[in-house]
Amino acid sequence: MIQIRNVKQQEYSTSQQEIKSNNTKLIFNLIRDHMPISRVELSKLCSLSVSSVSNLVDDLLKKQWIIETELVAASPRGRKSILLEVNNKFGCVATVELLGRSFICTIYDICLKKIIGTRIRNTDYGANAIAETIRGLLRSAKLPLNTLMGIHLIFPGVVDSVSGSLLFSQFFSVEDSLDRHLVISLARQFPQNTHIMISTNGSIIAFQSFLANKWAARLPLLSINIDEAIFAGVVLSSNDNKKNFCFPVEIGHSVVDYHGKLCRCGNHGCAETLLNTLSLFRNLNEKAGMDLEYSEHFGSDCNVESIKKIALALEAENKKVISVLEEYAHILCSVLRSTVDLLSIRSIRIGGDIALLGEKFLTTLKNCFSTYFHPLNNADQVQIELYVSDYEDVRKAATIMCLDDIFSK
Ligand SMILES: [Zn+2]
Known part of the structure; x- marks a missing residue:
């Protein structure tokens, strides 16, 4: 999990062991992103000496995380060079997205290649159902259980950062008899060395933005996903710009209208009750x-289809639809504005189903932000963009987080 608690640890720790494991993690990730690659090229990319890189590489070779390949250059002398690649046979990671009454389980190798996946619908998911599904997928892919290095559960709600127990989600009611100690229950079903972790969607979305940007976007960056719920995360950089940190921010439950509708969290008029796509569908049906067609269940296909219909209506300049969207943009901007001021945000990336509304919606949003909401700092410099994220990218980010965690153990 990436949390503020961890930011402190990363900033101030100076233990040799931690520096080594951070550098090993860095080298491994660079090899995966640039393979095949030589030791010299690696040292240029990470600003470590060739001898330090070689030591770290030797360690990774010994543990079989990576392998050497020999390439013969096409030059007249045919010089040989030894290059490095990630050993994709070394192991795999399972990601499990917990949705309303269903879950998606996907298995990736350590090169981030998808091996196999499935969606289980209409289930009261508990540790048994998840464990059985993972074992079944491993069997189908002919992978022995001991190649499973880790499981990353992705929870659409709030998680206790210390114990990892599930605290709250918009999508689970009492009848769902959610196992609050899912991580512990699942750990009982797998060998002891399987790394089992849980993150909220907000953490992973921030981390995925961080990966996608590769330090290019102006930080701090607020990444916000809006579909049946709102998940958000922030990417910050340290004062010397050498380190970047991601952490979830709970902005969906900021109260924007205390006379408003009761939210499942117990408060009235949370931003989420006004801004989730379900509320937008209801408003468009009533006012435009x-x-x-829509469903309360998180991740329902019909909700994506309905968003696409709204995008078409916007394209066709449907006045009633535009008016509902303008009202929607106003509420969204008020939430964005307070976060921008709180964390000196310089770029905002809006993803999730709402991003499918496209350019017309983005223009409405930008106009509203610049006309009615003046942030106290960098008034005109906040970049807003829509980001149609691929769920595959989110799962890959979750896989990288899990591997990073395994390196840090
Ligand atoms: Zn709420």
Whole structure:
């Protein structure tokens, strides 16, 4: 999990062991991103000496995380060079996205290549159902259980940062009899060395933005996903710009209208009750005469289809639809504005189903932000963009987080 608690640890720790494991992690990730690659090229990329890189590489070779390949250059002398690659046979990681009454389980090798995946619907998911699904997928892919290095559970809600127990989610009611200690229950079903972790969608979305940007976006960056719920995370950089940190921010439950609708969290008028896509569908059906089909279940296919219909109505300049979207943009901007001021945000990336509304919606949002909401700092310099994220990218980010965690153990 990436949390503020961990930011402190990363900033102030000076233990040799931690420096070594951070550098090993860095080298491994660079090899995966640039393979095949030589030791010299690696040292240029990470600003470590060739001898330090060689030591770290030797360690990774010994543990079989990576392998050497020999390439013969096409030059007249045919010089040979030894290059490094990640050993994709070394192991795999399972990601499990917990959705309303269903879950998606996907298995990746350590090169981030998807091996196999499935979606289990209409289930009261507990540790048994998840463990059985993972074991079944491993069997189908002919992978022995001991190649499973880790499981990363992705929870659409709030998790206790110390114990990892599930605290709250918009998508689970009492009847769902959610196992609050899912991580511990699942750990009982797998060998002791399987690394089992849980993160909220917000953490992973921030981490995925961080990976996608590769230090390019202006930081701090607020990454916010809006679909049946709101998940957000922030990417910050240290004062010397050498380190970047990601952590979830709970902005969906900021109260924006205390006379508003009761939210599942117990408060009235949370931003989420006004801004989730379900609320948008309801408003468009009532106020713009649309006939959008939608489901309360997180990750339902019909909700994506309905968003696409709204995008078409916007393209066709449907006035009633535009007016509902303008009202929506106003509430969204008020939430964005307070976060921008709180954390000196310089770029905002909006993903999730809402990003499918496209350029017309982005223009409405930008106009609203610049006309009615003036942040106290960098007033005109906040970049806003829509980001149609691929769920595959989110799962890959979750896999990298799990591998990074295994390196840090
Ligand atoms: Zn709430």
